[in-house]
Amino acid sequence: MGTEHILSIGGVSCRELAETYGTPLMIYDQAEIERKLTSFRKHFVSDKLQTEVAYASKAFTCKALLQLVKAAGCSLDVVSGGELHCARGAGFPMEKVFFHGNNKTPAELSMILENGVGTVVLDNEMEAALLVEMAAEKQKEIDVLLRINPGVEAHTHQYIITANPDSKFGIYIGERQRIVDLLKLVQSSKFVHFKGFHAHIGSQIFDSQAFLSEIRTLAEFSKSIETELDLPVPFISLGGGFGAYYTEEDQPIPVEEICSLLVKACEEEAEKNALSLQKIIIEPGRSIVAEAGSTLYTVGFCKSNANKNYVFVDGGMADNIRPALYQAKYRCDVVTKADAPKTLTATVAGKCCESGDILIENASLPAVEPGDLLLMYTTGAYGYSMASNYNRLPRPAVVFAKDGQAKLVIRRETFEDLEHLEL
Numbered sequence: 001m002g003t004e005h006i007l008s009i010g011g012v013s014c015r016e017l018a019e020t021y022g023t024p025l026m027i028y029d030q031a032e033i034e035r036k037l038t039s040f041r042k043h044f045v046s047d048k049l050q051t052e053v054a055y056a057s058k059a060f061t062c063k064a065l066l067q068l069v070k071a072a073g074c075s076l077d078v079v080s081g082g083e084l085h086c087a088r089g090a091g092f093p094m095e096k097v098f099f100h101g102n103n104k105t106p107a108e109l110s111m112i113l114e115n116g117v118g119t120v121v122l123d124n125e126m127e128a129a130l131l132v133e134m135a136a137e138k139q140k141e142i143d144v145l146l147r148i149n150p151g152v153e154a155h156t157h158q159y160i161i162t163a164n165p166d167s168k169f170g171i172y173i174g175e176r177q178r179i180v181d182l183l184k185l186v187q188s189s190k191f192v193h194f195k196g197f198h199a200h201i202g203s204q205i206f207d208s209q210a211f212l213s214e215i216r217t218l219a220e221f222s223k224s225i226e227t228e229l230d231l232p233v234p235f236i237s238l239g240g241g242f243g244a245y246y247t248e249e250d251q252p253i254p255v256e257e258i259c260s261l262l263v264k265a266c267e268e269e270a271e272k273n274a275l276s277l278q279k280i281i282i283e284p285g286r287s288i289v290a291e292a293g294s295t296l297y298t299v300g301f302c303k304s305n306a307n308k309n310y311v312f313v314d315g316g317m318a319d320n321i322r323p324a325l326y327q328a329k330y331r332c333d334v335v336t337k338a339d340a341p342k343t344l345t346a347t348v349a350g351k352c353c354e355s356g357d358i359l360i361e362n363a364s365l366p367a368v369e370p371g372d373l374l375l376m377y378t379t380g381a382y383g384y385s386m387a388s389n390y391n392r393l394p395r396p397a398v399v400f401a402k403d404g405q406a407k408l409v410i411r412r413e414t415f416e417d418l419e420h421l422e423l
């Protein structure tokens with residue numbers, strides 16, 4: 001990685017971005033997001049099946065991002081009334097929206113029906129019953145997928161094909177009667193149309209075997225349901241979970257490779273099981289935005305304790321809770337000393353009042369000083385979208401940089417914003 005890359009994003013220098021917008025600052029390389037979206041669209045294709053790529057907006061969303069998703073011809077996953085509201089505000093076509101979640105409220109189900117959302121991904125029996133009732137009452141039609149738990153669980157380097165019947169999401173595939181009863185209820189509705197099954201087996205997955213195992217399981221299950229209920233299963237959604245590169249420990253499967261692998265496996269399973277499958281869907285979130293995003297911080301104080309050097313920055317767990325929440329690992333560089341030798345091993349920590357507010361353990365850094373700019377890479381997914389106002393820290397600004405131009409897409413929160421909701 002050359003100095004050029006370290007110093008600038010989307011052709012805009014990080015120093016200039018810090019001067020204009022302040023820190024902490026979320027910076028997205030817009031062209032990188034566009035490349036990822038286009039790449040999924042281009043490679044997740046089949047001669048035999050229709051394909052659809054839905055961006056999982058919980059990874060990061062705002063109007064500017066939704067415009068890119070729309071322009072790339074992708075669909076959208078939302079998981080709450082709030083995300084749906086923002087999608088509508090951005091003019092995202094409602095028929096291309098999938099609404100997920102294990103506990104959609106009556107108000108959310110109502111919003112779904114009133115706004116013409118394309119597909120609801122059902123989670124459980126009570127939800128199915130309520131949706132059937134509400135759709136009849138409102139005389140509104142809706143397509144549904146049913147989330148099933150295939151008993152395949154994957155996380156990063158490992159996957160397990162052990163039955164975990166107790167996940168909070170979906171209905172476990174081994175509980176066939178519950179699934180059959182739910183589908184019969186849906187079949188009896190004039191307004192709710194069953195389209196197929198959905199599964200999502202984890203996140204930051206590097207092992208393609210996990211996806212292949214998921215596809216086999218879904219295909220065989222679909223076949224058995226088609227036979228038993230005389231109910232076609234035209235769609236299968238494989239969920240998301242494709243990995244991103246955070247550190248050298250990570251080896252994500254290239255987009256073109258994973259896409260063609262999934263498509264081939266689906267084609268083969270459809271043929272082998274003589275399925276009435278028409279369309280396959282994937283839902284990448286992290287893999288679209290993670291690597292495109294970086295967070296720029298200003299270094300404050302540094303201190304050397306008995307066994308540990310600390311470098312403190314002007315953000316932390318309030319803008320990126322992933323290290324504290326999942327021991328997520330990151331890389332960083334000091335923009336203002338990009339060419340200096342890395343002589344210091346230090347823990348990069350935030351300013352929040354929590355001992356766990358650590359961003360990077362044992363980072364290799366040049367000898368830093370207060371005022372230096374530290375750029376943390378791959379913060380584009382589940383960073384801003386999980387940000388809080390803990391310690392009443394205002395949330396950072398977000399800029400999109402491309403072709404030497406920076407565009408402010410979310411302004412920095414102010415102290416006034418923090419009082420905004422108080423009466």
Ligand SMILES: *Cc1c(COP(=O)(O)O)cnc(C)c1O
Pocket residue numbers: 056058059077100200202203204239240241242283284285286287
């Ligand atoms: C979170 C989520 C995704 C996206 O997962 P990534 O790991 O970000 O790709 C896709 N589908 C569903 C149902 C999800 O909950």
